[in-house]
Amino acid sequence: MKKAFLPILTFLFFYNCDAQKAFQLAPPMLKYHSVFFKTSETVSMHFAQPGTKIFFTLNGKEPTQNGSYYNKPILIQKTFTTLKAKVFGNGFLPSETVAVTFIKDGLKIKSVQATKPDEKHPGNGPQTLFDNEGGMPNSQSNNFMGYQTDSVIINVSLEKKQKINSVFLDFLRDYGSWVFLPQSIRVYYFDDIKNEFQFLAEKEIAADSSQQSSATVFEILNANKKVLSNKIKIVLKPLSSILAWHPGKGQRGWMFIDEIKIY
Amino acid sequence: MKRRNFIKNTSLGMAALMVKPGFPFAQDTILGQGNKRYRIDTHWSHADVAKYPVNDCHEMVQDKKGRILLLTNETHNNVLIYNKKGKILDSWGHEYPGAHGLTLFDENGTEVLFICDNKRHQVIKTTIDGRVLMVLDYPKETGQYAKADEYIPTETAITPKGDIYVADGYGKDFIMHYDASGKLINYFGGRGTEEKHLLNAHGVCLDFRNGGEPVLIVTSRQQNAFKRYNLAGEFINTISLPGAWVCRPVIKGDYLYSAVLQTNSRQWQHSGFVTILDKDYKVVSNLAGSEPTYANDKLDEMYQTIKCFSYPHDVCIDDEENLYIAQWNSDKVYPYKLTPVV
Numbered sequence: 001m002k003k004a005f006l007p008i009l010t011f012l013f014f015y016n017c018d019a020q021k022a023f024q025l026a027p028p029m030l031k032y033h034s035v036f037f038k039t040s041e042t043v044s045m046h047f048a049q050p051g052t053k054i055f056f057t058l059n060g061k062e063p064t065q066n067g068s069y070y071n072k073p074i075l076i077q078k079t080f081t082t083l084k085a086k087v088f089g090n091g092f093l094p095s096e097t098v099a100v101t102f103i104k105d106g107l108k109i110k111s112v113q114a115t116k117p118d119e120k121h122p123g124n125g126p127q128t129l130f131d132n133e134g135g136m137p138n139s140q141s142n143n144f145m146g147y148q149t150d151s152v153i154i155n156v157s158l159e160k161k162q163k164i165n166s167v168f169l170d171f172l173r174d175y176g177s178w179v180f181l182p183q184s185i186r187v188y189y190f191d192d193i194k195n196e197f198q199f200l201a202e203k204e205i206a207a208d209s210s211q212q213s214s215a216t217v218f219e220i221l222n223a224n225k226k227v228l229s230n231k232i233k234i235v236l237k238p239l240s241s242i243l244a245w246h247p248g249k250g251q252r253g254w255m256f257i258d259e260i261k262i263y
Numbered sequence: 264m265k266r267r268n269f270i271k272n273t274s275l276g277m278a279a280l281m282v283k284p285g286f287p288f289a290q291d292t293i294l295g296q297g298n299k300r301y302r303i304d305t306h307w308s309h310a311d312v313a314k315y316p317v318n319d320c321h322e323m324v325q326d327k328k329g330r331i332l333l334l335t336n337e338t339h340n341n342v343l344i345y346n347k348k349g350k351i352l353d354s355w356g357h358e359y360p361g362a363h364g365l366t367l368f369d370e371n372g373t374e375v376l377f378i379c380d381n382k383r384h385q386v387i388k389t390t391i392d393g394r395v396l397m398v399l400d401y402p403k404e405t406g407q408y409a410k411a412d413e414y415i416p417t418e419t420a421i422t423p424k425g426d427i428y429v430a431d432g433y434g435k436d437f438i439m440h441y442d443a444s445g446k447l448i449n450y451f452g453g454r455g456t457e458e459k460h461l462l463n464a465h466g467v468c469l470d471f472r473n474g475g476e477p478v479l480i481v482t483s484r485q486q487n488a489f490k491r492y493n494l495a496g497e498f499i500n501t502i503s504l505p506g507a508w509v510c511r512p513v514i515k516g517d518y519l520y521s522a523v524l525q526t527n528s529r530q531w532q533h534s535g536f537v538t539i540l541d542k543d544y545k546v547v548s549n550l551a552g553s554e555p556t557y558a559n560d561k562l563d564e565m566y567q568t569i570k571c572f573s574y575p576h577d578v579c580i581d582d583e584e585n586l587y588i589a590q591w592n593s594d595k596v597y598p599y600k601l602t603p604v605v
Binding site for chain 1: 288291554567
C-alpha cells in the first residue's frame, strides 16, 4: 500500500515542476456611445469566452463572484456612476477590473470661448467642450482640443445666473503621445456687482510617472463659497517642462481637453 | 497519528488536489472554438538564451526537412533552426538588424528564403543556410520613393514561376511586383481613401484554395482587414475583421491563419490573439480570442479573452497541423507551440 503513494508523489512533483502558470482572463469589452450623457446612457459588455461571467458593480466597490453578473445592457442615469467590471471563469485567473465613470450633464451652457487649439487638434471647435461626446482615450479623436501653449483660457457662459457648486474638466493622459494633464487649473466666476472675475478654486497637478496606460482623467474643483453667476473663466497651464522620467524631458507637454461641466 | 497513516492521508489529500486542482494550470487551457482547438506549450523552445538569444520573434516557416525556421531581429543569430520538439539544430545570420518578413519558396526543388529587412530597407533572397542570392533595393523606378528610408518592406509572396510581391507595410503601403530576376513589373495599393487602398500593408500571401489563378491576400492592419487583388494588382474585395490587427495571412490546407497583434479596443496593452478563417474567409476560431459570431453576415467585433499571448506576430503551421506562434515586443520570449485537440 505504502509503495503506491510514491509514484503519485513523484508524479505530482514533476506535474507541478513542469506546470505553466494559469492564464489570466482579459478584461471585458465595454461598448457605449460616450461617457457624457444628457438623460441616460446604455452600456453593453462583451466577453465571448464560454465558462466565464462578467461581474460588475455600480457603487464603486470591487466586483466579486458574489455580486451581480452581466446579462443585459445597463442603463446609467445618475450624475456620476462608476461602472466596474471584471471577468471570472473556472481554470483562469480573474481579469483585471475595468472602471469607467459616466457623467451626466450639468448646468445648461449657452456658449464657450476658448484659446485657439493647435491646428492639428482643433476638435470640433469650442462646441467640443460641451457636446456630451467623448471620454475615450483616443488622441486622434475629434472629441479633444489639443494645446501645446503656455496657457489656455476658457470662458463659459451659462444660460442663466445660477448657484455654482463645482467645475468639472475632462482631460486625456497619454504619455506615449506626450499628452499630460495640465500642471495647474484656476477657476474664476463673474461677479456682476463688482463687474469683474473673482477667484473660485484652484488645483495643482503633478504628472504621475506610475500611470502608464492612456486614459481620460477628470478633475473636479469645488467652490468653497456660495456663488451665483452666469460666467465662469478657466485658466489652464499645460505642463511647461516634461519631467526626467519621460523621453520628452525638458520640453513642453501637450494638453488635450474634451469636456467641461458646471454643477 | 502513525507516520504511515499521515503519509496515507496526505497523499490522498494531494491526489484529491490533482483531480480538482486548487489552482488551474495553463496546459489545461484549451484555446479556440469548433474543430480548431489547441493546447498550448509556452516552454516549447529548449534554446539556451545565452547561446541563442532572440529579440522580436517576427516570423516562422517550416522547410521540407520538417525543420522550423525562426526569423528574429537579434543579429547574434537572425535565423534559428529548430526541430519540431523545440531543439535548436542550427543558426545563422548577423546582418539583418531589421529582420521582419520570412518567406520560403521552392525554386525548382531547392528551397530559398526571402527576408524583408525594415532597417536595411531591402529584400534579401538567400539559400536555406543563409548565402545571399539577390538583394532588392528600394523601388525608385516606381517614382513613389525619394530615398531608401521611405521604403520599409515587411513581407513577400512568391508565385510558382518566381514572381515576387513585396508589401511595403511600414513605408508607403504599396505592393511591388517583380519578376523572378528582380525587375519591377508593376506596383499597386498605397494609401488613400478608396477601398483598394491600404493602411499598414503588413503581410501578403497567395491563395490557391479555389483552383485556377491564385489570388493575392494583402493585410491592411490598421483597417483591421485583408484585401484581395488579382495578380495584376486589381482590387477584388475586402475581408473585414473588426477589432483585429491582423499580421500576415498564412494558408495551410483549407484554412487561413493569422496572428492578431492586438485588439483594437485595447491598443498597446498586450491584447493579441490568433484568428483562423475557413475557405470562405469566415472566422471559425479565435485562439485566446472571442468566439466569432456573425449578425446578418457581418462579423461582430473581436477581442482578446485570454492573456496567453502579448503581441503575436506570426503563425507557422507544420506538417502535423501544430502551430508555432512568434511574438513581437513580448519580453524576448521564444515561440510557443500549439497542438490540435482532437
